[in-house]
Amino acid sequence: MEKKKMRYIECLFIIIALICMSSGCIVDDMIGDAQGTLFEKVKFDDDSNYTAVAAEQAVDCEYYKSNGEITHGYDSLNTDKQKECYKAINEAVYKISEEANENNMYPIGKVTVNDGSFSELDMDVCIKAYLMDNPQVFWITNRYNYGSAGNQAIIQLFSYVSGTECQKMIGALNEEINKIMTSIPNNLKEYHLEKYIHNEVLEKCTYAKGINTAEDGWEEFTVYGALIDGSAVCEGYAHAMCMLLNKVGIDCYYANGYGENSPHMWNTVKIDGNWYHLDATWDDHDNAYFNYFNLNDKQIQSDHIISEKYEDKKSDESLGEVYNLFLPECNSDSANYFVVESTYIYDFEESREIMVEDLVNAAKNLDDIFTVKIDNSIDFQDAMDEMFNEDPYYMFDYIKEANEQLESGHKINDKNASIIMLENFNSVVVKLEYN
Numbered sequence: 001m002e003k004k005k006m007r008y009i010e011c012l013f014i015i016i017a018l019i020c021m022s023s024g025c026i027v028d029d030m031i032g033d034a035q036g037t038l039f040e041k042v043k044f045d046d047d048s049n050y051t052a053v054a055a056e057q058a059v060d061c062e063y064y065k066s067n068g069e070i071t072h073g074y075d076s077l078n079t080d081k082q083k084e085c086y087k088a089i090n091e092a093v094y095k096i097s098e099e100a101n102e103n104n105m106y107p108i109g110k111v112t113v114n115d116g117s118f119s120e121l122d123m124d125v126c127i128k129a130y131l132m133d134n135p136q137v138f139w140i141t142n143r144y145n146y147g148s149a150g151n152q153a154i155i156q157l158f159s160y161v162s163g164t165e166c167q168k169m170i171g172a173l174n175e176e177i178n179k180i181m182t183s184i185p186n187n188l189k190e191y192h193l194e195k196y197i198h199n200e201v202l203e204k205c206t207y208a209k210g211i212n213t214a215e216d217g218w219e220e221f222t223v224y225g226a227l228i229d230g231s232a233v234c235e236g237y238a239h240a241m242c243m244l245l246n247k248v249g250i251d252c253y254y255a256n257g258y259g260e261n262s263p264h265m266w267n268t269v270k271i272d273g274n275w276y277h278l279d280a281t282w283d284d285h286d287n288a289y290f291n292y293f294n295l296n297d298k299q300i301q302s303d304h305i306i307s308e309k310y311e312d313k314k315s316d317e318s319l320g321e322v323y324n325l326f327l328p329e330c331n332s333d334s335a336n337y338f339v340v341e342s343t344y345i346y347d348f349e350e351s352r353e354i355m356v357e358d359l360v361n362a363a364k365n366l367d368d369i370f371t372v373k374i375d376n377s378i379d380f381q382d383a384m385d386e387m388f389n390e391d392p393y394y395m396f397d398y399i400k401e402a403n404e405q406l407e408s409g410h411k412i413n414d415k416n417a418s419i420i421m422l423e424n425f426n427s428v429v430v431k432l433e434y435n
Contacts (some may be wrong), residue, residue: 049098051110051163055136055170063180063193063248070246072253072326073129076310085113085126089157093130093137096163103133105141105158118153120146125310127157130323132254135239136173137224139166142214144326160218169224176227180244190271190293192276192337197244197263198293205232205240234281238265241280245269252278256322258305263322266304269294274332279304283391289429290337291422297330302424338427342373348386348394352401359402362432363410370430380423387428395430412434 006160009394043256076084092109100106113122114376127183131140131204145156155158159166170382190198208220208231219236226240228233238254245252251270255277258264266279279299300306333339343358345351355372371394387395399414406412411434418431 010083029091036203040079043177049276050095051098051167052097052285053094053163053167053170055094056174061184063078063184063187063188064181068243070133070135070253077126078326079122080081081113082126082129085111085118085153085155086121086130088112089126089130089293090134090370091157093134093140096139096159096161096166098162099162101156101158103143103144105160107160108140108157108159109274111157111362112432113153113154114151114154115312116148116151119150123153125325127155132242132325135223135243136170138219138224138239139169141186144392159371169228169416172228173224176246177244180227181247184248191340192249194250194269195246195293195337197248198280198283199409201226201237201277203241205230205237205284206223206279207284208236234259234265237281238267238279241267241269248353253328254324255300255306255325255327256324257307258322259303264304266300268326268328268330270328271335274334275328275330277304277330285332289371289420290341291425293337294335295330296331296333297334298338299333299424300330305411310337313389336425338373338422338425339370340370342371342427343374343380344373345383346375348392352394352398355398356401356405359398359412360405363402363406366410366434370432372430373425373427376426380426384428388419409434 052256071330074083074086076285077086089110092111094110098106125234131137135280137157139161141158141160143158147154154231161169180197183200184193184196205226208217208225209219211217211233214221217231219229220232220383220388222232223239226236232240233352242252245267253268254267255268256263261280264281266277266281268275269278270276271294276293276294276296278294281301283290287401294355297306306327307324309327310323310325343351343355345355359370374380386392393416399412403411403414413433413435416433420429420431420435422428
């Protein structure tokens, strides 16, 4: 009984779906959902004073593989005309007016498609595909004008800022990205490179509460908001992860769907040949601890709804729907955080040596957390009881043995333990405190 009196367990029983109540993504007017206004007689003003901007400034370092080109959206387009429109958007977005219109938006170069029957659905999917492939083009508004002239469809996109102001913002973003690129430790494998970038984004960014529309703060929907302003909603987190990971040669895209009954965006990422779900937004929470780091389809669907893939939509009834342009199958758990990072327990006595060794290593690094994965052959709740709640209190014994090998300042507090039980992953996170 003496042993039990010395132990105080603060146990946070967390259901994964509830982890992110304070950092969920509640966005009613997502910036990626373009909204068009039809002009029956196209008379777009060509008198604006346009400034050419440049968005790419490569840095010379080990991990900067390329310009981070992403093509999943383009590759998902159905027709040659859609791809023609996509390319025309790419030519237009880097020319921005210095003069705002009556809605305080700045026109960019016009987009023309040689097909008078080009529909608004065609325009909508092309704009979505382009902006998702090009997170560095952060200044485009979610409003556009369109119409037809003869056998041409014409689209007028807009920027939130003037060309001069946009170039300043691009410069600040490039500088920040290059700092991140050059800060990455040498010789990291894909998993650890992904983890480094994930942690950098979460370190720099805080979830922007109360942002429901672009009018509340358009920057929060962009990579600029995430990395420069340090404030973003789910789209901003997803764009930052996608842009940075692709720049270091890791294939990353987006998943669209719903979380907490609201539209939500996260990422899909390819690590060592397998695709996974990665939700940096829902990891940015005091009690998340990589709960959404490289999940398979089954795991992510425990609290996310994945929208259907865009296939051959031919009706304007599809406008306004949340859909995915590219959606890989995620059926592996080999790069899941808890699989890679956790110490496995197959048997409490047989696992003692490795548990103590890993605790010593964690304490030497003054790690904040220590994760343990329970083998499927052991009942999870029984394991939790034996480790923390009743004799023989295995975890406290492991900590005591580890402390015998540790120097002052690195000894782990063995009088209490704060834990987070993640039954979905057969894992437990132990918060480490030091004496």
